[in-house]
Amino acid sequence: MVTIIVNGVQREIQSAADTPLLYVLRNDLGLSSPQFGCGLAQCGSCSVLLEGKEIRSCITPVSAAAGKAVVTLEGLPARWAQQKGLSKTDAEKTLHPVQQAWIEEQTPLCGFCQNGMMIKATELLEHSATPSLEEIKAAFTTSGPSPHLCRCGSYKAIIEAVQRAGTIMAERS
Amino acid sequence: MAIPNEKPVDIFGASLFSAKLTRRQLVKTGGALLVGFEIAGAAVPKKAVKGKSSKNSLDPTLSSSWIEIHPDNTILIRTGKSDFGQGTTFTAYRQIVAEELNARFEDITTVVMGDTDRTPDGSGAFDFLGRGTPNVRKAAAYTYQALLELASQKLGVPKDQVSAKDGVVSGGGKSSSYGELVKGQQLKLTIPVMGDLTSIIGLTVTGEPPMKPVSQYTIIGKPYKNSVITSKVTAREQWATDVRLPNMLHARMVHPKTLGSKLISAGEPDKSKFPNAQVVVKGNLVGVVAPTEWEAIRAAQQVAAATKWTDWKGLPGDANLFQHLRQADWKTTRVAKSDKSRGDAPSAMTGAVKKLSASYEFSFMKHAPIGPTMALADVQADGSVHIYTHNQNPQALRGEIAQMLGASIDNIVVRTFAGPGHYGRSNGGNAGAEDEAVILSKALGKPVRVQWMRPDDFQWSTQSPAALADVEIGLDANGKMVAYQVDHYMPAGQDDRPVGALLAGLPTMPAPSENGVFIGSTVNEIADPWLYDGVSVLMERGHGTFQVGQKASPLAIGLRDHSMRTPGQFQQNYPRELAISEAAALAGADAIQFRIDHATEERAIGVLKAVRDASDWETRPSPASSAVSTGDQAVRGRGVSLMFRSGTYWACVCEIAVTPGTGVIKVEKSTIAVDPGIVVNPLQLTRQVEGGAVMGVSHALLEEAKFDESAITSRDWRTYPILKMADIPEIKVVLLNRPEVGAYGGGSEAANALAAPAIAAALHDATGKIARRLPLKPDYVQALLKA
Numbered sequence: 001m002v003t004i005i006v007n008g009v010q011r012e013i014q015s016a017a018d019t020p021l022l023y024v025l026r027n028d029l030g031l032s033s034p035q036f037g038c039g040l041a042q043c044g045s046c047s048v049l050l051e052g053k054e055i056r057s058c059i060t061p062v063s064a065a066a067g068k069a070v071v072t073l074e075g076l077p078a079r080w081a082q083q084k085g086l087s088k089t090d091a092e093k094t095l096h097p098v099q100q101a102w103i104e105e106q107t108p109l110c111g112f113c114q115n116g117m118m119i120k121a122t123e124l125l126e127h128s129a130t131p132s133l134e135e136i137k138a139a140f141t142t143s144g145p146s147p148h149l150c151r152c153g154s155y156k157a158i159i160e161a162v163q164r165a166g167t168i169m170a171e172r173s
Numbered sequence: 174m175a176i177p178n179e180k181p182v183d184i185f186g187a188s189l190f191s192a193k194l195t196r197r198q199l200v201k202t203g204g205a206l207l208v209g210f211e212i213a214g215a216a217v218p219k220k221a222v223k224g225k226s227s228k229n230s231l232d233p234t235l236s237s238s239w240i241e242i243h244p245d246n247t248i249l250i251r252t253g254k255s256d257f258g259q260g261t262t263f264t265a266y267r268q269i270v271a272e273e274l275n276a277r278f279e280d281i282t283t284v285v286m287g288d289t290d291r292t293p294d295g296s297g298a299f300d301f302l303g304r305g306t307p308n309v310r311k312a313a314a315y316t317y318q319a320l321l322e323l324a325s326q327k328l329g330v331p332k333d334q335v336s337a338k339d340g341v342v343s344g345g346g347k348s349s350s351y352g353e354l355v356k357g358q359q360l361k362l363t364i365p366v367m368g369d370l371t372s373i374i375g376l377t378v379t380g381e382p383p384m385k386p387v388s389q390y391t392i393i394g395k396p397y398k399n400s401v402i403t404s405k406v407t408a409r410e411q412w413a414t415d416v417r418l419p420n421m422l423h424a425r426m427v428h429p430k431t432l433g434s435k436l437i438s439a440g441e442p443d444k445s446k447f448p449n450a451q452v453v454v455k456g457n458l459v460g461v462v463a464p465t466e467w468e469a470i471r472a473a474q475q476v477a478a479a480t481k482w483t484d485w486k487g488l489p490g491d492a493n494l495f496q497h498l499r500q501a502d503w504k505t506t507r508v509a510k511s512d513k514s515r516g517d518a519p520s521a522m523t524g525a526v527k528k529l530s531a532s533y534e535f536s537f538m539k540h541a542p543i544g545p546t547m548a549l550a551d552v553q554a555d556g557s558v559h560i561y562t563h564n565q566n567p568q569a570l571r572g573e574i575a576q577m578l579g580a581s582i583d584n585i586v587v588r589t590f591a592g593p594g595h596y597g598r599s600n601g602g603n604a605g606a607e608d609e610a611v612i613l614s615k616a617l618g619k620p621v622r623v624q625w626m627r628p629d630d631f632q633w634s635t636q637s638p639a640a641l642a643d644v645e646i647g648l649d650a651n652g653k654m655v656a657y658q659v660d661h662y663m664p665a666g667q668d669d670r671p672v673g674a675l676l677a678g679l680p681t682m683p684a685p686s687e688n689g690v691f692i693g694s695t696v697n698e699i700a701d702p703w704l705y706d707g708v709s710v711l712m713e714r715g716h717g718t719f720q721v722g723q724k725a726s727p728l729a730i731g732l733r734d735h736s737m738r739t740p741g742q743f744q745q746n747y748p749r750e751l752a753i754s755e756a757a758a759l760a761g762a763d764a765i766q767f768r769i770d771h772a773t774e775e776r777a778i779g780v781l782k783a784v785r786d787a788s789d790w791e792t793r794p795s796p797a798s799s800a801v802s803t804g805d806q807a808v809r810g811r812g813v814s815l816m817f818r819s820g821t822y823w824a825c826v827c828e829i830a831v832t833p834g835t836g837v838i839k840v841e842k843s844t845i846a847v848d849p850g851i852v853v854n855p856l857q858l859t860r861q862v863e864g865g866a867v868m869g870v871s872h873a874l875l876e877e878a879k880f881d882e883s884a885i886t887s888r889d890w891r892t893y894p895i896l897k898m899a900d901i902p903e904i905k906v907v908l909l910n911r912p913e914v915g916a917y918g919g920g921s922e923a924a925n926a927l928a929a930p931a932i933a934a935a936l937h938d939a940t941g942k943i944a945r946r947l948p949l950k951p952d953y954v955q956a957l958l959k960a
Contacts, residue, residue, distance in 0.1 A: 019467045027466055032415040033408040037544050037593075038627040042890040045543060074408045095407065102406040106398055106856055109864050110258030110594030111405040113543045118406070141899035148898070149890060151543040152258050152594050153867025153925075155898040157860055 004065045006031065007075030008082075013062055021065055022046045022057040025072060033073035033115045037149075044116035044148035048072050054116075054123040056145055073099075073115050076122060084172065097172065098122050101165035109152035116148050121162045129166055136162050228583040233293035233376050236319070236362040239312035240270065246340055246352035247282040248274070252309055253294040253375055254301055255287035255565050257594040259861060259921040260399040261301040262286050265853040266309050272392045273313035273385055274320070275337035276351065287567050287589035294366075295375030295568030297600030304820035305850065305916025314382035315364045323354050371572030371582060373601050373669075373692060387851060387912050394910065396856030405591065413563040413590035416549050418620040423466040424613050425473035426606075426623060427459040428633050429676070431883035433485030433726035440479025447472035453616050456678035457728060460613045462621060470626075486882040487725035488732065494721075495534045495946075498641055498662060501718045506687045509715035511699035516710030518645070521656030525647025529756050533748035534946040535640040537878040539893055540737050542604075544593035545630035550610035551620040558585045558614075562607050563592020569602030569669070574611055577674040577681065596738040598635060601669035601692065605634050609673035628888040633672055635735030636878050636885075638664050639721075642748035647710075652760030654771055656710035659752075661745050664720050665695040668733040675730055684723055692736075695719060700741035701749060702817045705771035715745075732880065738868070742818060743926035747947065750814040750930035754795065755943060763792045764813050764934060772815075776848050779909060780824035781815060783846035787907045788826040795938040802940040802958040805834040809841075812934025814927045820918025821849040825866075825927035827902070829935040836955025840870045840902040840932060845924060847906065850914030858920045862906045865924025871896035873929035877948050 002013045004021075006029060015024050020039075025031040025048070034057050037045030041056040048057050049071040071079055076099060081091030095103075098121045108114045117140070124131055124139040131139065136159050141147045150158070231238040231251070241249040250270050256262040267281040285291050294308050301307060320342065325332040330345035337343070340351050368376040404410040429436070436457045442450040450463040450472035459480060461473035489497035522528060548562035558578070564570050567587035575582040587607075598604050610623040625633070640663040647656040665685030669692070674681045685695050697715035722731025739746075757767035765785045772778050784790070790811070801808050807830040816823045828842040843866045852858060875894050879886045887893035929947055936954070937943050944957050 015465070016467065019465075023466045026415075027417075031408075032412065035412070035414060035544055035593075036624065038890060040627060040889055042627075043543060072408075099406045103398070103403050106260075106402055106860055108258070108402050108405055109260075109860065110543070111402070111410075111591070112412075112593035114405065115408075137899040141897045146890070149543060149895060150898075151541055151596075151868070151895060153864035153871070153896070153901075154860070155867055155896075155901045156863045156904050158898070 002062050002066045004062065004067070005069045007071055008078060015062060017063040018061045020058055021048070021060045021062050021070070024062045025057060031072045031074055035112055035115055037113065041145040043113065043146065044120065044144065045113050047116035047119040049119060049123060052123070052126065054120050054144060073118055076118070096122065097168035098125065098165045100168055101161040105157055105161040105164055107154055107157040107161045109154050113148065113150045117150070117158050120144070120148055121165060124162065125166055125169060129169060131162065131166065133159065229290040229586050230370070231291065231293045233366045233370070234363050236312055236316050236364050238293040239309060240316050242351050242355050244352045244356045246280060246350050248276060248280050249283040249285065250281055250309055251285040251292045253287065253292040253296055253568055255298050255567060255589045256301070257298060257563065257565065257592060259301060260401070260857045261921070263399045263401050264397050264857050265302060266307070268392045268395070268397060268853055269307065269310050270313040272390055273310055274317050276340040278392050278397055280340050287564070289567045289571050289585070289587045293376070295370045295372070296566065297373050297569070298565035299597065299600055299922070300819055300919055301921070302820070302853065302917050302919050304918060308376070308378045310384065311378040311380070311382055312364060314384045315362060318382060319360055319362045320351060320354060323360065324349060327354060371568045373566060373569055375568060387915055393851060393853050395854070397854055399857060401591070410591050413561060413592045414544065414547060416561040416590060418549065418551055421549065421620040421622055422462040422464060422617065423469040424460045424462045424610070424621050424623045425469050425626065426609055426629060427461060427473055427477045427480055428629055429457060429728065430482035431485045432722060432730050432732070432885070433487050433728055433883070434482035435727055437481035437483060440476040442472040442476055447475065452476055453613050455612055455616065456676060458609065458612060458673055458676040460609065460623070462613060462617065484883070485727065488722045488880055488882050490882050491877070491879050494536070494639055495641060497721065498639065501664070503662060503716040503718050506695040506717040509696050509698045509717070511703060511713035513703045514712050516656070518656050518658040518710050518712040521710040522645055522647045522658065525655055526650045527648040527759050529644070529646040529752060529759055531644055531752060531755065531945060533642045533644065533751065535744050535747060536947055537639045537732060538637040538737065538872060538876045539631060539878050539887065540596045540598040540634065540637070540735070541893060541895060542593040542595040542598070542630065545625040545627055546595070546604040546606045546634070547622065547624040548607040548610040549620060549622040550607070550614040552611055552615040554618065556580060556584050558611060560585070560587045560607055560611065562587065562589060564589045564604065564607065565595070565597070565600040566602050570599070570607055573602045573669065573671055573681070574608060577608055577611070577671060577679045578615070579680065597736045597740060600736060601667055603669065603671045605630070605672055608671035612673055612677050612679070631887045631889065631893055632885045635668060635733045637737035637740070638666050638734040638744065640744035642745070644748055644752040646752060646756040648756060648760050652762055654705065654708045654756060657705070657708050658712040659749065660714045660716060661697055661699070662716045662718070663697045663741070663744055664718050664734055666734050666741050667692040667736050668720060672730065672733070675728060684729060685720065698741070699745065701745035704774060704777045704815055704817055705753070705768070706773040707771040732885070739818065739922045739926040742816070746814070746816050746926055747929045751933045751945065754812055754930070754934035754937070758795045758937065761794045763794060765790060766792060768813070768815055776822045776911070777815065777817065780822045780846040780848050783907050783909055784813065784824040784826050784844055787846060787905055788828070788842070788844035790826060795934065796941040797938050800939055800941040801833065802942050803833050805832060807832045808939045810935040810937065810939025812931040812938055814930040814934070816923050816927060818919065818923040820916060821847060821920060821923065823847055823923045823927055825931050827928055827931035827935050829932055829939060831936055831939050831954065833940060833958045834955070836951035836953065836958065838874055838932065838936065838949055838954060839900065840874070840928070842905070843870065843902045843928065844905040845907070845927060846909060847920065848909040848911060849918035849920055850911050851917040852908050852910040853917050855908055858908060859906050861921045862924045863904050865921070866904050866928065867896055867901050868925040869928030870902060870932070872925060873932045873947060874949050877950070
């Protein structure tokens with residue numbers, strides 16, 4: 001049995017150790033934000049943070065996450081609240097700046113890929129608060145196992161949302 | 174179901190707007206639904222409405238099936254259209270209904286969409302705005318008249334002295350909110366509806382209710398946000414992929430080895446490794462189920478390796494596609510001709526001083542949703558079928574499943590959820606997995622969730638059809654076009670036969686043929702409206718044929734086609750717009766000015782001028798004086814394209830840099846001018862256009878479904894690449910709001926088709942060489958520039 005820490009909560013996983021983390025999150029733990037896009041680490045729809053780094057849950061066996069911290073889109077507000085030391089009351093009404101920016105910029109079209117986009121944006125902004133346009137493009141194109149793909153073509157809206165999220169983070173610091 | 178003792182109240186009646194209102198007092202405390210409306214049979218051509226009396230359907234002739242006004246002043250709207258990212262049903266539809274009702278946007282708190290048992294009208298996820306009169310607009314306009322009548326009675330003033338604003342009616346110094354107005358009574362308004370619920374078009378609200386003058390609009394035109402985006406971004410949206418039922422089994426399909434292979438023997442799961450897995454075989458359909466998803470996936474892989482299929486070779490292979498199409502049977506199918514075709518083209522060409530004669534080739538492309546299609550079906554012992562999926566035309570799917578099962582549509586309910594956009598692939602009813610889930614669920618007596626894997630989605634879905642076009646343009650001594658002639662060749666564009674039903678040998682609609690009607694026909698209609706009426710002689714012909722490989726396949730499955738964003742029109746506009754740019758070059762004219770000089774429609778000229786200004790276009794002929802087709806230094810060029818679609822005029826300028834030595838094209842900037850008439854929501858429209866612009870660059874530079882003699886060989890994102898973030902151009906969108914047009918056109922198609930002809934023209938501008946085949950991949954461009 002594998003134990004993983006998901007969005008701050010320790011979870012004991014009954015599924016076989018070779019089960020990809022994606023199916024554990026979606027089917028065992030009811031966390032539906034990571035989506036099955038390809039099962040081949042070629043698109044990024046299934047991304048989660050593993051110890052703060054964006055990974056593809058569709059090819060990561062749950063055993064590889066044993067004892068480690070997994071954060072999904074559902075866990076982003078709490079992650080932000082913890083990083084900023086927000087009170088419980090404030091935390092409950094605060095979205096992660098990435099989510100807030102995604103709403104303000106009206107970024108998603110169909111939205112199926114946007115989980116991975118927001119996870120990637122969070123990873124990027126935690127390392128670089130004010131990334132340049134080229135850094136943003138590189139993060140979403142060459143930094144991971146594959147580019148993060150959006151079939152609806154929302155890349156411009158994603159770039160604008162990343163920039164806005166950076167601004168929101170700076171304002172809230 | 175007539176209600177006794179009701180008395181018709183003659184409010185505005187069939188004679189005026191084709192609707193009727195009846196009323197009865199109803200004591201109802203705390204019930205949500207307070208305005209309901211009743212059938213007035215005489216107003217409705219009953220035979221025109223199919224499925225109206227079906228169980229598990231809303232009665233489309235009742236206005237309350239479309240719009241509910243609640244005593245707390247909230248409003249609910251329902252539409253059969255499924256929105257997969259346009260955002261239209263959650264923004265524009267609310268704006269349109271609020272406008273017609275004189276309510277506030279925020280009053281519309283609920284949008285019910287797509288579910289076959291909870292929406293009235295069906296239809297596919299296209300033409301949402303109905304060129305200014307979507308069904309919800311008329312339904313709202315009828316409802317508003319009923320509200321005014323109610324107010325007149327309640328306030329005791331004549332109807333023409335009652336007015337409404339922000340959901341409150343006033344007259345004679347008194348006022349009432351809509352909620353107060355409807356409290357305690359039930360009104361039954363019958364509205365006229367025509368059509369076939371389970372067809373691709375669905376039902377249409379008819380009649381002519383008075384509609385709000387555009388000059389009084391206060392809600393349409395504002396940048397309202399899409400509430401569904403909030404639920405998606407905060408992980409609160411329920412996606413189709415999230416739906417789970419008790420005792421549900423996960424399934425993976427073992428699709429045939431080729432598009433014409435028949436099953437010899439199905440493999441069996443190794444029970445030592447996969448103790449709970451089970452194989453289901455029906456005809457040539459093979460599925461593997463298990464209680465957990467991972468076991469189903471692994472067992473299916475093992476079963477697939479052990480399953481034996483016959484071999485088949487009946488496709489030309491992508492390298493021979495266009496040669497194959499040249500030799501296809503174009504004679505069996507009626508030749509289509511555009512309405513505008515006129516004059517004697519051969520004579521005009523003979524008399525021309527200069528002539529362009531060129532052929533254009535357009536490859537198969539995939540819809541390529543970012544998530545492979547999936548569906549969950551629950552077939553009960555009593556024959557009832559529930560399907561949970563992401564579908565662009567749930568009512569049509571309902572019809573297809575009923576046909577497959579030999580059952581009534583009464584038995585079938587389709588619930589649709591958020592899902593990956595698939596750009597038209599299921600607007601005729603199915604995207605692939607739905608019928609397979611039903612077949613497996615019926616066989617096993619349990620709910621079954623079929624999730625296609627990435628290769629299933631590339632290899633077993635339909636594609637956007639390939640096409641050819643032969644264009645001739647004649648110019649006079651002044652460089653004016655005197656004649657334009659085109660022959661478009663394209664296989665049937667829409668095959669809605671569910672693939673699982675075909676594999677299982679179950680009933681489906683016929684394959685597209687010369688005898689088929691409407692979208693079931695092989696006729697290649699002219700889909701790209703001609704915009705250069707200054708040309709006196711015009712001949713536009715469309716030639717159709719059967720789908721590639723379909724007749725040769727023992728499964729009757731070849732390269733099945735389906736409409737994809739800007740269907741048919743993309744295949745026709747690309748050759749036209751590239752040829753017009755070539756003709757401008759031949760005339761020594763600037764490509765935008767040349768178009769303006771031949772266009773007569775003011776709005777077409779308007780978008781051309783707007784895109785010229787917004788892109789800082791330098792007026793000059795192509796190719797550029799700096800054009801060069803050799804070397805390892807990037808050279809730059811620009812091109813333009815023009816389109817009219819669904820009530821909207823579009824013009825696009827693409828600026829590129831191409832490196833001749835490598836053939837690599839980088840689109841540096843895309844400027845698009847859009848005139849939809851009235852802009853309903855500038856924020857949502859802009860995001861739509863930006864997305865389409867990116868998809869268009871992807872189509873133009875990268876996209877081609879690869880296939881060999883047996884099967885589609887594109888199987889993942891490496892073998893079917895799409896545009897990455899690093900490769901997007903700078904995008905500039907210019908919206909032209911024109912209230913005087915009096916209608917709002919569509920905005921979620923067309924943009925994806927604009928890039929290809931503009932990029933190809935830009936390549937000519939940069940290098941002096943013309944590429945007449947899509948996609949513009951480096952190998953092709955490099956070889957072309959060397960030649």
